[in-house]
Amino acid sequence: xxxxxxxxxxxxxxxxxxxxxxxxxxxxxxxxxxxxxxxxxxxxxxxxxxxxxxxxxxxxxxxxxxxxxxxxxxxxxxxxxxxxxxxxxxxxxxxxxxxxxxxxxxxxxxxxxxxxxxxxxxxxxxxxxxxxxxxxxxxxxxxxxxxxxxxxxxxxxxxxxxxxxxxxxxxxxxxx
Ligand SMILES: C=C(O[C@@H]1C=C(C(=O)O)C=C[C@H]1O)C(=O)O
Numbered sequence: 001x002x003x004x005x006x007x008x009x010x011x012x013x014x015x016x017x018x019x020x021x022x023x024x025x026x027x028x029x030x031x032x033x034x035x036x037x038x039x040x041x042x043x044x045x046x047x048x049x050x051x052x053x054x055x056x057x058x059x060x061x062x063x064x065x066x067x068x069x070x071x072x073x074x075x076x077x078x079x080x081x082x083x084x085x086x087x088x089x090x091x092x093x094x095x096x097x098x099x100x101x102x103x104x105x106x107x108x109x110x111x112x113x114x115x116x117x118x119x120x121x122x123x124x125x126x127x128x129x130x131x132x133x134x135x136x137x138x139x140x141x142x143x144x145x146x147x148x149x150x151x152x153x154x155x156x157x158x159x160x161x162x163x164x165x166x167x168x169x170x171x172x173x174x175x176x
Contacts, residue, residue, distance in 0.1 A: 014135035015144045018173070021128040022148035025169040026156050028080055028121045031114055032087035032165070037103040038111040039088070040095055046088045051115070052081055058119075059126050068130035075172045076129055077122070083169035090161050141174035 039046060056074050063073035095102035135141060149170060153163050 014132075014138045014140055015148070017128075017132040017135035018141065018144050019148045019151070021125070021132055021173060022145060022166075022170065023152050023155075024121060024125045024128055025080060025083070025173075026152040026158065026162075026166055028118065028125065029083055029087060029162055029165055029169060030156075031118050031121070032084045033091065034109045034114045034117075035084065035111065036088040036091040037107065038109045038114055040092060040102060040108075041105065042108070044111065046085055046092065055081065055118075055122065059122055062123065062126040063130060066126065066130040068126070069133065072136070072175065073126055073129050077125075079169050079172045080125070083165045086165040086168050087161060136173060137175040145170050145173050 036046075038044070056077055059073050059077050060070040063070040129136075135144075138144075149166055152158070152166065156162075158166060
């Protein structure tokens with residue numbers, strides 16, 4: 001006989017909650033290449049503390065609005081920001097070493113447009129954090145986040161730089 005509860009509304013286990021979170025971290029990291037290209041050769045610094053403060057203030061407010069934990073949200077976002085800068089710094093270093101690889105002035109994305117995409121991903125990430133409270137405090141969290149990271153790496157064909165940076169984005173996902 002069919003079960004009372006349709007599969008579509010079956011309660012989701014911790015992996016189902018953590019996987020989208022990890023995938024969103026990888027999506028956010030994919031913007032770092034565009035940010036690096038937008039800034040390269042313009043004098044705009046990789047570290048922009050004013051923009052970081054704006055991001056952290058925004059996500060804390062969004063978390064509060066969802067009735068979620070603003071401190072955990074900010075902690076996770078600090079790591080997203082550090083991970084983004086790992087990619088930017090390495091790309092700038094490579095482009096300094098080999099200018100033929102560097103984006104030319106005509107290939108420079110508009111930083112404001114890239115930040116719109118980052119803001120969009122930020123909103124989804126806040127929602128993913130809000131929806132994963134119990135998964136993030138589960139004892140299986142670290143292992144599941146590692147598995148989800150490996151999966152994102154393969155699905156998104158991440159290179160070594162982005163794989164390392166994804167590792168930098170994830171340590172604060174699990175509580176405690
Ligand atoms: C991505 C950027 O570079 C850095 C990383 C940020 C982020 O990950 O949100 C914010 C500001 C910068 O310190 C940016 O300037 O937008």
